[in-house]
Amino acid sequence: MFDTGVVEEADAAGVAALVGWLAGVGGDVDDGARIDLLRALEDVKAACVAAQAKTAADFEASRIALRAAAGVPKYRRNRGISSEIALARRDSPHRGSQHLGFAQAMVDMPHTLALLERGLLNEWRATILVRETACLDREDRTGIDAELCADPTTLDGLGDRALTATVREHAARRDAEAMVKRASKAVGDRRVTTRPAHDTMAYVNALLPVDQAVAIQAILGRDADSLRAGGDERTRSQIMADLLVERVTGISAVVGPPITVNLVISDESLFADGTDAAHVEGYGPIPAGLARHWVKDRNNLELRRVYANPTTGALTTMESVSRCFPPGLARFIDVRDRYCRAPWCDAPIRHRDHIVEHQAGGPTTADNGAGLCEACNHAKQGAGWQSQPVTQKPGERHSYRFTIPTGHEYTSTAPPTPTPLDIYMPAERWVRTVLYEAA
Ligand SMILES: [Zn+2]
Incomplete structure (x- = not known):
């Protein structure tokens, strides 16, 4: 292990020694040890983020105190502090002020900071917590910090999108009026813009009220699926793009029944x-x-x-005797699981997967079903992966356990309903x- 004598002093030289020591990490160990190492290194990165935030906040406080003592007027005391931080971090001033904003937020969010220190939250996820609570007052922000981060298991297994949704949910509950006001004001910002992409392609961006945006995505997806079912050999994405162009330019008309939101x-x-x-x-x-x-x-x-x-808040189960998940049961699983059930992944659900394979006697039930994205469904089919639903008491949220080839075990639990x-x-x-x- 790391020679603790090297980091007696919690200063830059001690950290630099740690950096040098890290260069020698890895080497000839078994795969189980490699998974453990990846986990431990992730903890180190998160702890570094916490240490940087604390250092930046202390730096700012000390700078301002020094300037106050020197008689600098209040409005000029914080000048350039974020740029100094940016330079130290080899980052742009814009990013420097973001780093400082993050450090200041950590003062109001002690539980988030504690999770970073323990490696239970990474920088990006802490940034989501800061970003999505930025519009709230300090009291609400501190409240959400306690609700979501006091217990380290609350956010366990949530993908970044699910985390964003959870924080927004809490923000909406605490300041519903402001959120609705912002939402109705935001409708006035609707617009369509174009910007260049790679290889003479371009993006058409439409900023729309959420119901219209979801409806457009769902209509294109539904019609692409039905064309592919009829033998169209283009990919789902290609058909969706072609349909968008056809319909906006008026070459082809919308077909099929109205879409569901x-x-x-x-x-x-x-x-x-x-x-x-x-x-x-x-x-x-x-x-x-x-x-x-x-x-x-x-x-x-x-x-x-x-x-x-x-x-x-657990949704109750439905059952079927067929091998494929029938539409009602599939829709139930989609509503229950919301996103891919693999921990940390929140890609859209593409497959309703048998947790215990059908060939191995796994029944077609909500309990033995889980919504997965394409990639996670493929991963699960890899050699040495095993999964098993967790027996639930009535009313418990659905969960299942799976083991990866190194023997590391993970659990996936369905998100709660309102x-x-x-x-x-x-x-x-x-x-x-x-x-x-x-x-
Ligand atoms: Zn996934």
């Missing part, structure tokens, strides 16, 4: 002005007020209910989570 919302948010965020499939959480606005504003709505346990009402309800009100379709 799925929204999961608690009954309290829908009917009783609750602030629990709603979840739009394919996008993520939106403020309850905006969801209510959609529901009120739309005609031809069909309400469909998905049953959820009133205390845990928090249930915290009061006694008669049995028929247990129908708590409503899925609605917008025509």
Whole structure:
């Protein structure tokens, strides 16, 4: 192990010695040890981020105190501090002020800082926590820090997109009014822009209200799937791009039935002005007020209910005897899992996978099913991968356990649905989570 004598002093020379020592890490060890090493090195990176944040905040405080003592007027005391930090980090001034902003945020977010120090959160994920709470006041920000990071297991296994969604959900709940105001003001910013891409390609970007954006993506995906099912040999992405051009330029007309936008919302948010965020499939959480606005504003709505346990928010199961997951069961798994179930991955679900393979006697049930993206589905088929649903008590969130070839074991648990009402309800009100379709 590292010779602790070298880092007696927690100074740059001690850290530099650690850097030199790291260059010798690795070598002739077995694969299990390599997985452990990758994990430990990730911890070191996160701990470095925490140490940099603390150092930057101390640097700023010391600079400002020195200038105050020297009689520098208040408005000039913080000048250039972020640039100094940028230079020290070999980064642009813009990034320097971001680094300083991050360091300042860590003062209000002690639990996030503690997770970084312990290697349980990486820099990017801590940045998501800082970014998504930047619009809140200090009290709300500190509150969210405690809610999400006091317990290190709260964010365990969430992909970056799911983490962003979780923080937004908490922000929406704490400052719902401001979120709705921002959302309705943001509609005024809708626009279409173009920017260059590689090899004489270009991006067409449309900034749209979320319902319209999700509808466009879903319509193109649905029609591409049906063309491919009919023998079209282009890829799904190619067909979606071609359809977009055809339809915008008016060469071809939209075909097929109206598209569905799925929204999961608690009954309290829908009917009783609750602030629990709603979840739009394919996008993520939106403020309850905006969801209510959609529901009120739309005609031809069909309400469909998905049953959820009133205390845990776990969706109840459905069963089928067939080998493939039938549409109802597949849709149930999509709503339950939201994104790919592999820990840390939050790619869209492409496969409803048998956790215990069908050939090995695995049944076609919600319990033995998990939504996976293409890549994770392929990974799972690699030699030496094994998975098994975790036996659940009624009402527990669905989870399964899997082992990779080195013997390291991981668990995947379905995300919770919106928090249930915290009061006694008669049995028929247990129908708590409503899925609605917008025509
Ligand atoms: Zn995945």
